[in-house]
Amino acid sequence: MATLRIVIAGDLHGQWDGLDEEVLAALAPDALLLVGDLSDGQQLIPKRLTRLSLPMACILGNHDTGRDASGRTLQRQLDLLGDLHCGWGLRELHPPGLAVVGARPASAGGGHYLNRAAEAVFGPVGLEESAERIHAAALSADPHLPLVVLAHSGPSGLGSGAADPCGRDWKAPACDWGDQDLALAIDRIRRSRPVPLVVFGHMHHRLKRGQGERQSFSRDRSGTTYLNTAFVPRHGEDPQGRALRHFSWVEFEDGVLQEVSHRWFSHGGTLPYRQTLFRAEVA
Template identity: 70%
Template structure:
C-alpha cells in the first residue's frame, strides 16, 4: 500500500498538486493540517480530490476566528475526510486512519478557543480517550495509522528532535501529551505501526540545520514528521518542486518511508530515504 502525505500546506496547494497526485496514483492520501490561515479554498479542493483521503486540521486553520465558525466551515467542506478525534476507514485500499486532536499547536495540552467552541471543554485524558475509542472501533484486520497535526510528547527534548521547540530557549519537548496517552492505551489492544504529523517544520529556526523527521520506538511504532515547509520550491536548475512524504505498508507493517520532491509533471527528482525494512520471510 502506497501512501502520499502532504505536510503543512500553508496555502501552497494548487492545481499542479492535484494533477501530480492523480499521476502518482497513491493508494491513499493523508494531510496533516495547516492548510492555510482559515481560507476555504484548499479544503474545497481536497474534498474534490478523487483519491482516498483523510485530513486533520491544524492550529493555523482557525485563522483569527476564535468563535470556531471558520474551522467549522472547513470541516463541513471536507465532510467525512476530516478525521479529528474520529475514525476514517479507507476502503479501498484497506486502511484505518484515526485522527488525533484537531487544531493542536503542541506544547503538551491546550485547547484553542476555536476548538473548544466546537467540541466543548475537555481534559487531556478526555482527548486521549476519544482517540483511543476511535482506534479501538477500527476493523482489527486493517493496518492503523494515527494522523495528527502535532506529534506526541516523548520523542526528545532537543531542538532538532521531531517535536522539539526550536524558536526560543530552552529547547524542550513540544509534543502532545494526550496523543502519547492514546498511543499507550491503543497498543494494549493492537499494534500502531505508524503515527504521521507535521506542525514542527523541518528547517530549524535561525538557520540551525534540519529537524530529525523520523524515528521508530522500542515498540516498533514509526513516527513521521512530514512538515517540509515550504513544500513548493525550485531547485538549482530552476525546476519546480513539490514535496510529499511517501510511505509503503506491506501486510500492515512499515516497509519503506521517504521524503520525495517531484516535478509537477510527475518526475521524481530527489528522495531522502528514511527507512527501508526487509519483508518478512515466511517460515
C-alpha cells in the same frame, strides 16, 4: 504481496496548486493523508481537496482557525471537509483497506491545550477525555487493517532537543513540545493492537535561528514509526528551475511497514529527489 502506497502532504500553509494535483494524478497513490495547517482559515484548499477522487483523510491544525477565536472559521472548514476530517475519530478507507485514527484537531502542541476557537467548536475537552477519544476510535477500527494515527502535532516523548521530531526550536530553552494526550492514547492503543505509524506535522523541518534541520523520523522499541511531514515551504525549484512539490511517502506490504521517505516531484510525477528514511530489511 499486497502493496499499499500512501502519500502525505505536510503543512500546506496555502501552498497547493494544479501541479500538486497533476503529481497526485500521475502517481495514483492508494491513499492521501493531510496533517493540517491547510491555509490559515481560507476555504479554497478544503474545497479543492473535496474534488479529488483519491481515498483521503485529513486533520486540521492550529493555523486552520484563521485567528478567529469564535470558532466560525474552523467550523466552516470542518463543514466543507465533512467525513474527510477524522479528528478524534476513525476513518476507514475502502479501498484500499486502511484505518486512519485522528488525534486532537487544531492542536498547537505544548502538552495539552485547546485554543479558544477549538474550544468554541468542540467544547472544553480535557487531557484524559482527549486521550480516551483517540483510544476508543482506534479500538473501533477493523483489526485486520493497518492502522495509521494522523495528527497535526506529534506526541510527547520523542525528545526534548530543538531538533527532535516535536522539539521546540523557536524559543529557548528547547523542550518537548509534543501532545501528551496523543502519547497517552498511543500507549493505550498498543495494549490491544500494534500502532505501526504515527504521522504529523506542525514543527517545521527547517529550524529557527539557523539551528539546522529537524529529525523527521523516529522508531521506538515497540515498532511504532513516527513521521514528521512538515517540510515548509513545500513548493520549490531545483537548480535547473524546475518546479518541485514535496510529499512524504509510505509503503505497507500485507500490513507491514516497508518504506518511509520524503520525495520531491516535478511535472508528470517525475521524481528528481528522494530521501529514504526507512526501508525494511529483506528476509
